[in-house]
Amino acid sequence: MEVEMKIRHLMMDPVTNLPIVILKDISGNSVLPIWVGIYEANAIALEIEKVPTQRPMTHDLIKSLLLGLGTGIKKVVVNELKEDTFYALIWLERDGEMISVDSRPSDALALALRLDCPIFVEDTVLKSSKVTGSFSDKVNNDELRRWLEGLNDEDLGRYKM
Numbered sequence: 001m002e003v004e005m006k007i008r009h010l011m012m013d014p015v016t017n018l019p020i021v022i023l024k025d026i027s028g029n030s031v032l033p034i035w036v037g038i039y040e041a042n043a044i045a046l047e048i049e050k051v052p053t054q055r056p057m058t059h060d061l062i063k064s065l066l067l068g069l070g071t072g073i074k075k076v077v078v079n080e081l082k083e084d085t086f087y088a089l090i091w092l093e094r095d096g097e098m099i100s101v102d103s104r105p106s107d108a109l110a111l112a113l114r115l116d117c118p119i120f121v122e123d124t125v126l127k128s129s130k131v132t133g134s135f136s137d138k139v140n141n142d143e144l145r146r147w148l149e150g151l152n153d154e155d156l157g158r159y160k161m
Contacts, residue, residue, distance in 0.1 A: 002077060002120035003030065007109060010045055021109060023078075023121060030126050034078070034086055040106035047113040059110040066115070070094060076108035078121040081128050 008024040008031070019041030023032040036044070043059050045051075056064065066072065071094040080087040088108040092099040103111075112119050 001123040003123055003126060005030075005032065005119050005121050007044070007048070007113070007119070010041060010048060021106070023119065025121075030121075032078070032121055032126060032129060034105050036106040040104070040110070043110045044106065044113065047110060059107070059114055062111060063114045066092070073111060073115045073117045074098065075118045075120055076103070076112045078105050078108070078119075078125055080122070081125045086125070 003025050005023040005025050008022040010019065010021055012018070013020050013035065016035075018035050019038060021034045021036055021041070021044060023034065024030070043057060046053065046057065047059070053060070071092050074091040074093045076088055076090050078086055078088045086105045088103045088105040090101045090103045090108050090111060092101060109119065111117075
C-alpha cells in the first residue's frame, strides 16, 4: 500500500551536517527523513523556493523533454529501503500507457516538485525505516526519530538550509 506524502521541509541534519528531505504523510502521522547529497538538495531547494536559474538545470531539462514528448509523470514512489539506501520509481504516462523508471529518491522528488505530481511512499518502507531506523551512524536512531517527529514550524525555520 502506498502512503501519500508531501515534502515538509528540506534542512541540514544538525548532527551530521548533511541535507535531509523530510517527508510527512498528508494525514500528518508519519515522518520519513531521507538524507540526500548537497547537489540533489540544491535542486530540490531551487524548486521549493522558486529560484530562477539562467540556464535549465538537469531536472528542468528532463521536465522539458517529458512535456515535449507528450509524457507526464503520474506519481513518484519511494518503493524500497535496502541496506540504508532508499529507492524510488517514477511512473510516467504516455498515450495511456504507464511506464516505471528506476530513480534515486532525490531525483524523483525534484521532478515531482517541478511537475506538480503526487509523492508516495510504500507502507513497507515506512515500517522498515521505523524498525531499522539506521539512517545515520553518528546518532542514536530513536533519538533522531523523536527529534524529527517533534519538529514544529519554528524549529524548521531555525534549521533551514
